[in-house]
Amino acid sequence: MTVTDHPHLFIGGDWISPKSRSRIQVVSASTEEPIGSVPEANEADVDAAVAAARAAFDDPQGWSAWNPAQRGAALSSLADQLESRSEEMARTVAAQNGMPVAIARQLEAGFPVAVIRYYANLVRSATFEESHPHLLGGTTTVRREPIGVVGAIAPWNFPQTLSAFKHAPALAAGCTVVLKPSPETVLDSVVFAEAVAASDIPAGVINIVPGGRDIGAYLVSHPGIDKVAFTGSTAAGRSIAETCGRLLRPVTLELGGKSAAIILDDADLDLGSIGEQLFGATLLNNGQTCFLGTRILAPRNRYHEVVGVFEALASSLEVGDALNDSTQIGPMASERQRARVEGYIAKGLGDGGRLVTGGGRPSGQNKGWFVEPTVFADIDNKHAIAQEEIFGPVLSIIQYDNDDDAVQIANDSDYGLGGTVWTSDPDRGLEVARRVRTGTIGINRYLPDPSSPFGGIKDSGIGRELGPDALGNFQNFKSIYS
Ligand code: NAD
Numbered sequence: 426m427t428v429t430d431h432p433h434l435f436i437g438g439d440w441i442s443p444k445s446r447s448r449i450q451v452v453s454a455s456t457e458e459p460i461g462s463v464p465e466a467n468e469a470d471v472d473a474a475v476a477a478a479r480a481a482f483d484d485p486q487g488w489s490a491w492n493p494a495q496r497g498a499a500l501s502s503l504a505d506q507l508e509s510r511s512e513e514m515a516r517t518v519a520a521q522n523g524m525p526v527a528i529a530r531q532l533e534a535g536f537p538v539a540v541i542r543y544y545a546n547l548v549r550s551a552t553f554e555e556s557h558p559h560l561l562g563g564t565t566t567v568r569r570e571p572i573g574v575v576g577a578i579a580p581w582n583f584p585q586t587l588s589a590f591k592h593a594p595a596l597a598a599g600c601t602v603v604l605k606p607s608p609e610t611v612l613d614s615v616v617f618a619e620a621v622a623a624s625d626i627p628a629g630v631i632n633i634v635p636g637g638r639d640i641g642a643y644l645v646s647h648p649g650i651d652k653v654a655f656t657g658s659t660a661a662g663r664s665i666a667e668t669c670g671r672l673l674r675p676v677t678l679e680l681g682g683k684s685a686a687i688i689l690d691d692a693d694l695d696l697g698s699i700g701e702q703l704f705g706a707t708l709l710n711n712g713q714t715c716f717l718g719t720r721i722l723a724p725r726n727r728y729h730e731v732v733g734v735f736e737a738l739a740s741s742l743e744v745g746d747a748l749n750d751s752t753q754i755g756p757m758a759s760e761r762q763r764a765r766v767e768g769y770i771a772k773g774l775g776d777g778g779r780l781v782t783g784g785g786r787p788s789g790q791n792k793g794w795f796v797e798p799t800v801f802a803d804i805d806n807k808h809a810i811a812q813e814e815i816f817g818p819v820l821s822i823i824q825y826d827n828d829d830d831a832v833q834i835a836n837d838s839d840y841g842l843g844g845t846v847w848t849s850d851p852d853r854g855l856e857v858a859r860r861v862r863t864g865t866i867g868i869n870r871y872l873p874d875p876s877s878p879f880g881g882i883k884d885s886g887i888g889r890e891l892g893p894d895a896l897g898n899f900q901n902f903k904s905i906y907s
Pocket of ligand 1: 578579580581582605606607608636637638639640641642643645656657658659661662664665679680681682714715765814815816
């Protein structure tokens with residue numbers, strides 16, 4: 426990576442000089458070397474971004490008034506622009522947050538394009554106005570109107586995908602957006618801004634304000650914002666929900682998780698056939714993924730076998746620089762994040778967990794915030810490492826007696842975001858999946874579907890992203906009686 430120090434902010438469709446003088450320096454998670462910087466937005470920059478988004482929204486001939494098919498075409502042009510920058514995007518994300526570049530190509534370059542194309546197509550056929558007979562006589566026309574200016578706040582773990590979960594349906598609905606990326610991953614937001622500038626999306630429809638927690642909080646409570654969409658920690662989500670509650674401002678929250686991977690007693694445990702899917706469902710992106718099944722629920726009669734399978738899986742993974750094509754586990758996104766993960770490993774040991782593999786820093790990595798893929802056995806579901814989100818490559822294996830017991834343990838969590846069931850019997854898998862209290866769950870795999878709702882219950886959040894209904898997050902209904 427070459428060091429890129431970008432001079433401008435992307436506001437009002439233009440690269441403008443920031444009002445703030447400070448900059449956000451980004452350091453590579455793999456090498457700890459500086460790899461670029463962007464201006465840090467201050468409150469005046471956010472005011473300018475919200476004003477630009479407001480002006481674009483209020484323009485009587487502008488984005489919100491466009492025919493939905495025109496918006497769909499402009500969104501398609503954004504998808505094309507992003508696709509033409511796929512490799513640059515994947516490498517930029519990987520260099521910043523440590524996501525292995527092979528995964529970044531699929532999930533940070535490919536997936537956002539798929540999400541934008543999905544909404545570009547959906548909006549071409551979606552109904553925005555519909556009339557039916559008034560129940561008491563006459564006619565009622567129901568309109569779905571864009572909600573207004575959206576404040577979208579994204580975390581660092583999947584910066585592009587989780588931004589697209591917000592801006593794609595918001596734009597399709599006719600809203601305009603002020604996007605605040607996480608300070609750890611601001612360089613990919615420059616690539617994104619370049620794609621927006623080169624697309625047919627009009628000036629002011631997407632604006633980007635790089636900054637940290639304070640500027641995020643300022644955006645959430647800004648009087649010019651009509652709706653907030655957030656992904657990140659449960660703690661930040663609570664604070665945002667409090668603000669939005671006071672302001673009566675609609676908000677969707679996609680927060681943390683501590684999901685269960687339920688291995689049923691008939692599961693195929695041959696890593697040759699299920700290894701890739703098991704890895705994707707439990708350790709993807711160095712464990713820094715909200716939906717992962719990091720509590721492995723193992724049937725008593727196959728417990729030792731399950732422990733052996735996860736030991737083999739975790740110890741076989743190639744750990745290294747995120748920009749190497751063959752890397753499967755990269756570093757933690759930040760030094761702070763590594764300290765947090767190491768703190769949980771110490772807690773697991775302190776609570777009597779049995780370390781099966783990992784637990785330390787990999788030898789041969791002198792730089793970068795690496796943690797070895799780590800598996801604990803003999804964990805009680807009440808232990809901190811089974812209840813709290815670690816956000817690192819740390820798995821806890823918990824024993825259960827029968828399917829009812831497995832479901833009870835899976836549901837004994839403050840969270841409810843993801844999960845998986847592993848079985849040779851798809852009907853039995855579906856039956857167990859139905860009983861797990863969660864927003865999403867996979868059977869013998871886990872892969873979010875852009876065309877279906879994604880999100881969590883309990884401490885994992887409020888509302889759903891993706892799928893046709895997510896358009897409704899960015900719309901107000903209006904009934905006209907005539
Ligand atoms: P965070 O929640 O603090 O930050 C996420 C985003 O929200 C960032 O853009 C941040 O600047 C912004 N933000 C933080 N507090 C805010 C506030 N009060 N108002 C408005 N914006 C705010 O997450 P983090 O500190 O980067 O990571 C801490 C932990 O959060 C992780 O260890 C992990 O457990 C969890 N996390 C979860 C997800 C997820 O996808 N569910 C993503 C990232 C982090």
